[in-house]
Amino acid sequence: MNGDGTAADLPRVLFVGGLGRSGSTLLELLLAQSPDVCAVGEVVHLWERALGADERCGCGERFTACPFWRQVGEHAFGGWSTVDRDEVLALKDRVDRTRHIPRLARASLAPAELADVRRYADLYTRIYRAATKVTGARVVVDSSKHASLAFALRWAEGLDLRVLHLVRDSRAVAYSWGKQVRRPEVVDGEDFMPTFSPFEVSKLWTAQNAAFHLLASRASVLRLRYEDFTADPAGTVRRLREFAGLPDDPAALRILTGDDSRSARPAPGGDPEPSPPASPVRVHSVAGNPLRFSGGPLQVRRDEAWRSRLPRRSRAVVSLATLPFRVRYGYLGQRGSDSVETS
Template sequence: MTPEATPDLPRVLFVGGLGRSGSTLLELLLAQSPDVCAVGEVVHLWERALGADERCGCGERFTACPFWQQVGERAFGGWSQVDRDETLALKDRVDRTRHIPRLAKGSLGADELADVRRYADLYTRIYRAATEVTGARVVVDSSKHASLAFALRWAEGLDLRVLHLVRDSRAVAYSWGKQVRRPEVVDGEDFMPTFSPFEVSKLWTAQNAAFHLLASRASVLRLRYEDFTADPAGTVRRLRDFAGLPDDPDALRILTDPPAEPVRAHSIAGNPLRFSGGPLQVRRDEAWRTRLPRRSRAMVSLATLPLRVRYGYLGQHGTDPQSRTEETP
């Protein structure tokens, strides 16, 4: 069931889950339509954009990107009006995994509620400004953090729709073990963090379990990465419907042969894929099946077993025809 649109409220499709699950590729596909504005992982804006002036997905540094400067002007009267240190302190009080149990409650104390709504309002302002600058009807935020999604459910004046994106835990563990350079870093060289298979197992379970909890409190649509790559066009149509957008055949031109030139998104953080200027290729990455060490694979399989069963990842190929997109009203 598609959530009913609320007039005049900024509408955001929040992509949640654990990183390395295909969110950047999915976001870029959605951004090929003019009624969608993809902004990347806004949760990292305070450190990586305002703090380090890293490159936007368009290739320009944050301070040189016309889109983000217009957004800052409309949202806050300019980015210089945002107290970054105060925002980071507020983020620490609100947006951490350890805060999810209290954010999941039916009510909050006056001081807690004030903090959460103040923090969520920063994002609401950014989303609203992004729609005003671009004329888009929906903003895609691929921040993924469950704690931010829980905070946003307390926002005043926000139409929140959450996509819970899931990928086989063994594939995710393999991906987090690779060293990947961050091309958005201009002054020097930096790499995305790496995690051991055991650490990934804990993170994968915690994040996905958190979105199950959120589904009882907000509008959540669950999608497996493997189903997305098997049917990208169908996935885009389902997500546009979930976001309250009409079908747009032109949005799928990127998947034609030959593919259309992709529209680059003004994304904050994310997979280095966002900087590639070539055609977007949607294919299922199965390298983990031969490259993830057998012992690591066994450990991850066992540690994440309950949710792997729920998502249909017990078969030889990690797919189950009965396990498709699930929606929670």
């Protein structure tokens, strides 16, 4: 808990951190099956992609036409037109960059630095508080993932911040970032998600994970492996709800597993049996995986196409460059047995 007041008075956010292509969109869609959870996607991109380019919300409407985001803007700022986007982006550049993490990790900041960080974090706190008012949810899920934003939010006044550090095998992440994926939220023209080389992904994967290890000594952080999430989606949702301070939601788990007692278990071949499809939930998400636009029922299954499709040389580069953390997370040799561990 940051700032004054009791935890019950503060907007509570479950911040999903880590490197992209690690399953955060699927995870937030599953959490959003419960009415006490509001998933808003990657809010870090709101200033450029939503306010700037008026891209589509996860509900299918353009940002300016989405009733949810209109109400959030009214509650948070008196309307989005009152937000000086250029000023926010300039503030973001001074605060929310990976290069600023060593400074944001300090025990104290100079007065001018602290003022900038808190002013930036307050923008997000207002959005989270407004989202809970509009939806009646108790927890907001922000899947922005950027470690620098998580470090900035730890300085927020009046925010109950809980961080999920989501990890996926670096080789699977490298394979995913090498594919060309169209961004369906772009309305005026065509755009694609960026692609990165195996070595670039290795550097990003290592830097982001190292940053969240550092954050764990300064904030409430829980670590989760993607592979363990897909092996036991119902158990994962239950644990994350507990971490977020929410009670069990048997109705949501029935949707996820088909009954109250069974969760997806690994099949003899090693991959989990897909859970019965959950009812689709349209979330008002800013940016994220195109999965949020699918509209079909959710299915949880482990995607391991990288094992046969990632070129041998690329696999060797990534394996060597990310070795220390792969060992730490149990990706060397057999899959680790941990499902969720506290950092």
